[in-house]
Amino acid sequence: MPTKIEKDSHTGTETTGHVWDGIRELNTPLPKWWLYVFLATVVWSAGYFLLYPSIPLGGHYWKGLWGYSSRGDAMAGVAAIHEQHAAAMEQIAKTPIADVEKDPKLMQTALVAGRITFANNCQPCHGQNGSGRVGYPALGDDVWLWGGKLADLETTLTHGIRSGDPDARVSQMPAFGTDGTLKPEQIQQVADYVGIWWGLTGKDVDTKAGAAIYAENCVACHGEKGEGNRDAGAPPLNSKVHLLDGTRASIVAQVTHPQMGVMPNWNTRLDPATLKSVALYVHSLGGGE
């Protein structure tokens, strides 16, 4: 392989001197602008090394003159978001919940905060827009277990239901079946009676015995017409909006060994202003009183 560098007669540029099968290669120099930009980036990198975390030094590393840290940057960003929210949230915190509604701008902020908090924390059980599912009440309708006024909602959200919080809403339905208060056939009879309200019991079924059992055991909490009692946390039974799956078997199971829902006391995780916002949001879903 001859390595004779010669001037190309056509372009006037020198060749590399390599020849392969008679083909020679031009040794065109890099464009000047490119070369200077490259050298400028080398100078730039020296400044970058100096200002930002760069060189490892044994057990430590050069932290840079600006002390930048991507983690610190992220946390500062989070703090800035909170600060941005702080003014509005403070105002929500000190305004009585009923008065927030009267201030359209404040209300708008509260609804946004409420919606986002709801989607993150409440939606897994209560469903999108509070649509509810078996065992978890729907929040967009008129049926409330513990009351649908703003103050009621705020209390429920703050202290929860059977959550262990000292101010939690608590009610207990006796286990009529497992405790032996009612015999299995009596439970079937009372299920027939309650089934009237849900359209499960035909007109030809004799529900007198069931009515008597209901009057003796259930009326105190669930009411004469199955209208429920919010003070006792007893759900209405005469509504087709309920916590069970709507089958007769679910009534029998509930009377035999009741399932009682638990809602966390959110005061351990959310601040009062956020709780208020969620109450306002839930109130706005359609069922608020």
Place this chain on the structure above:
Amino acid sequence: MFIKHATIERNAILLLVLALGAISVGGLVEIIPLFTIETTVEHVKGMRPYTPLEQEGRDIYIREGCYLCHSQMIRALKDEVERYGHYSLAAESMYDHPFQWGSRRIGPDLARVGGKYSSDWHYAHLKNPQALVPESLMPHYAFLADSALSYDNITDKLHTLRAVGVPYTDEQITNARLDLETQANALADPAALLARYPKAVSVPGNAKTVTELDALVAYLQVLGTEVDFAGTNEESLQQ
């Protein structure tokens, strides 16, 4: 130059050796400092090896390819911290072999999903995700509830993990089967389990057999809950 360019180009072996050396420099200057810099893996309180049931759940997680849609890496970006919680630490993956950071988020990040939902919610959600989240794309994993967990080799598994650096104690390895069965039984007394593995969450299970679903839920419930952030100085984590 004591070696001429022409000499290198004409000697394939020499070219190979020198090219390898040149390329290695690039890798070594990036990798070696990570072993020498003390803060590469943060010093935090609370990290412990997975319980046997969580470890089995982790294997199910890998087997089912959960990592293909779920990442376990909250990046240090304010939006991610706002949504998912504290950014992930290297220390939180130090007992993972291999880590499950993932690279795609078709579903949400799971790095801090532990304790966010109840175990009952996880059972219902894994069986039929759309029942709880209508817009979800997640496949159904109801079959896990019917598959008995195979954990005959749990003791060997912990031994193997210890060999690669997970600090399982002899006591933890001896009691592996017992701990696994305790955690999958809500009625069992978890005192001994909790002494060996703080914050372990007992899953409801069905009291008859330990299922693969039990293991997976136990694993999900511990994700991101171990580090004691209250007792950690935020400044010390910044790097």
